[in-house]
Amino acid sequence: MTLATHDPRALEGRDTAxxxxxxxxxxxxxxxxxELRDLDIAGVVERGxxxxxxxxxxxxxxSLHLRTASRILVRVSEFKARSFIELERHLRRIDWTPFVGSSGGVRLRVTSRxxxxxxxxxxEERFAREIxxxxxxxxxxxGGRRDDEDDSSDAENEAxxxxxxxxxxxxxxSADSSGALLHRRGYRRAVARAPLRETLAAAVLLASGWTPDQPLLDPLCGSGTIPIEGALLARRIPPPMANPTHAPxxxxxxxxPDFDPSFWDRIVGAARAAIRHDAPAALLGSDRDAGAIEAAWGNARRAGVEADVHFxxxxxxxxxxxxxxxWLISNPPYGVRVGERRDLRNLYASLGNLFRSRLxxxxxALIAADDSLLREVGGPFAEVLRTRNGGIPVKVVVGRPGSR
Ligand SMILES: C[S@@+](CC[C@H](N)C(=O)[O-])C[C@H]1O[C@@H](n2cnc3c(N)ncnc32)[C@H](O)[C@@H]1O
Known part of the structure; x- marks a missing residue:
């Protein structure tokens, strides 16, 4: 899929690479x-x-179109430094002004290995002094928080x-160009227990093989993240525009200082024009917890996809x-706490029964942390992704456990 939402020629010759x-x-x-290839951007995969x-x-x-990235950094400088004198000499040569506006201040995240x-x-102290x-x-x-895991407060994101x-x-x-992390689409204010990050929900959908013309069901949907991200994909709503007015x-x-509002407005306008009026297939979510379903409806309303989903x-x-x-796409509970294991075995076995008897x-596509629980569902499954969810190593598996 190539996104017909931009004119690549508009990007040429605007500035140096x-x-x-x-x-x-x-x-x-x-x-x-x-996702970058879909935007005609040739990326090089690196660790992280x-x-x-x-x-x-x-x-x-x-920034407008990526659904699975956490943030976008701009490389500012790269150099070798084995002493603080060397470091300070390099820092004095860096022009920080292209990345800092008139208000909001500056904050730093430093790691050294x-x-x-x-x-x-x-x-950190040398950087703070020089900048x-x-x-x-x-x-x-x-204090050394990792940039890919940190979810800073709104006040911090101003800097x-x-x-x-x-x-x-x-x-x-590097300078962060995103501010709040990209999983913060803006729609999810209500959360149920153990919510899934929006970026991971989008990743599962993109890695699974599901296409928006096929029905999608999450029967353990919690606050509704998977069906809502499915609706955004199906309607081609860019994640930062996930609201009823599609304002980014x-x-x-x-x-x-060099932000080009007219160029930004053109890209946003093209993306808005490409949004579909509705999703082509059903996007369903259910959960036994009425509070979670209430949260899911609230999130769908804020995301502007209330008419495309049903909970x-x-x-x-x-x-x-x-x-x-x-497609049944879900992240069943993992049960990190002791004592939950038996209930969970029953839940995963019920999922297996559901496939064999009715679906x-x-x-x-399931997000799973535990192979023995997955065996209760049946299988066979193929692994399509390995990542972490809330600090827990998880994998995403796909299969058709009900087929004989
Ligand atoms: C890990 S959470 C899902 C989180 C969800 N993806 C989100 O983004 O908020 C698992 C959900 O399964 C639900 N659940 C557990 N057992 C269930 C059952 N037997 N029937 C229906 N829902 C169940 C819980 O209420 C919980 O909301």
């Missing part, structure tokens, strides 16, 4: 590279993300983030047979 890096959760790199070089407009496009300069606090001096402002530090990585004495300095959420790069309160045992075949032709 810059290097970008789309940060991903582990295991999602290939999916992000495929995908890099590419191009004009600034490619970063606007990627296998390097002579290993003390992250001391490195603060160059820009005439106070620069805060943030421009610079990500600094030392590895084998090489220092890579804000990004850090909009505060940069109801219903236990797994009450799912009915359907004449049309489709025999259906395909499935």
């Amino acid at each position: 810059t290097t970008f890096f789309a940060v991903t959760a582990p295991g999602l790199e290939e999916l992000v590279a495929a 993300g995908v890099s590419w070089s191009g004009p600034l407009g490619t970063m606007y496009l990627a 296998k390097s002579r300069l290993y003390h992250q606090g001391a490195i 603060g001096g160059a820009l005439g402002m106070e620069v805060g530090t943030s 421009q983030l610079f990500v600094v990585r030392f590895h084998r004495d090489r220092c890579l300095v 959420r804000g990004f850090a790069f909009q505060h940069w 109801d309160t219903r236990p797994l045992s009450a799912i009915e047979a359907t004449p049309t075949k489709g 025999s032709d259906w395909n499935t």
